[in-house]
Amino acid sequence: MKSFRALFVDKEGDRCFTQVRTITEKMLPQDEVTIRVAYSGVNYKDGLAVRPDGKIVSRYPFIPGIDLSGTVVRSRDERFREGDRVLVTGYGLGVSHEGGYSELACVPGDWVVPLPEGLSLREAMIVGTAGFTAALSIERLQAHGVLPGSGPVAVAGATGGVGSMAVALLASLGYEVAAGSGKPAAAAYLRELGAASVLSREELAGDAQRPLQKERWAGAVDPVGGAGLAGMLGAVRYGGAVAVSGMAGGASFAASVFPFILRGVSLIGIDSVQCPHDMRVRIWERLSREWRPAGGYEKLVAAEVGLDRVEEPLAAILRGELQGRVLVKM
Structure with missing residues (x-):
């Protein structure tokens, strides 16, 4: 992708604001695995990330979004290749490292979990x-x-x-x-x-x-x-x-x-941020198979929004007004 869209949070004085911008890959971290993002989610930390007093983001401008699912575009990590479907949660994503509210993300290979069989990219972020x-x-x-x-x-x-x-x-x-x-x-x-x-x-x-x-x-x-x-x-x-x-x-x-x-x-x-990789893989495998609810995950979806409509659910989650999961579709 020569250019793509991402949601940035920026700060002026004591005020934070969000803006969707068109950027190039040069503005992303230069890590091992580049992912075309399909979905992210709205989490409590994401809501804090766009508040000036949220104590989540330490530098601006910044791309929030603490989880993502998508397809590998290129990889310098031999564990992943173009076309692999993957997900990323935790570590520094959306906190100290540019996050999932972007059509393209570049992350360390150690953060990447292969998408288990039986789980779609959309379902991965319903779970999130x-x-x-x-x-x-x-x-x-x-x-x-x-x-x-x-x-x-x-x-x-x-x-x-x-x-x-x-x-x-x-x-x-x-x-x-x-x-x-x-x-x-x-x-x-x-x-x-x-x-x-x-x-x-x-x-x-x-x-x-x-x-x-x-x-x-x-x-x-x-x-x-x-x-x-x-x-x-x-x-x-x-x-x-x-x-x-x-x-x-x-x-x-x-x-x-x-x-x-x-x-x-x-x-x-319970710490889901620095959770060991083998434990992550095991949990996601269970979520795709024996722990999968009989009716699936779709009933947990409250709404699906694009990057240009994510600001309201980010505010609503801090007010305790969300019921279920809000997906962010790229």
Whole structure:
């Protein structure tokens, strides 16, 4: 491509703004694998990237977008060749390295994951960073003994990207899912994804001031953090675990040691950014086969937009207004 379009975020004083520009490859990093991007997604980090106080981007102008799927155009890495279908999530993409909101991307070979058989480029970004994080959370919960039949598993922020994917995946794997949301109107959507029950944020957290509550959850997936995390920890059954991957509800929480030392509860940190490559490949293979929901991934799509219409969903995700996944089609 002699020239192509990309979405840039730029900063003037204390104000950030976005603009679609036509550029050439010389403006991209000169890494090993060049990809013609098919899709990206709208993630919470992407919303932060276009805010002056988001603390995600450190240099301007910059191309955001923390995930992408597409086709290899050229490669100096022997593992990939022209025509290969691939995906990239995490590492520095869209944070310290020009991201996926571009018709062409150039990334290090170590970041690239071959697209598994049975998964389309579109489906890869329906799953995206959010779905990968949800799947990683579930795998870690299973390693801690939280299995189907163990009891109800709570999902906080269930209408968001990670939360909605966690509900769909857990339900398809046979778990009883209790979906927590601050959106009463989303109950039908969450039940369609497979939730057995839908609770308000307050009901999910219970009495966060009490160090121990009635044992309710075999485990929990929490992409929200904040005060609600303390409440869920206090209600996890003996030997259970909570996988935490986000901070939309706050970066800190106040909790007691009692769930850990009296019930043997585990708090598992989930990092999808620097996750080892072999683990990435394994998770994506599972998402394309045995973990694929019976009805597929399409029901998780809230909207599909082009580069010139991505600004509104980027703002909406920070306001907590998105339900499901928004795709960005190049």
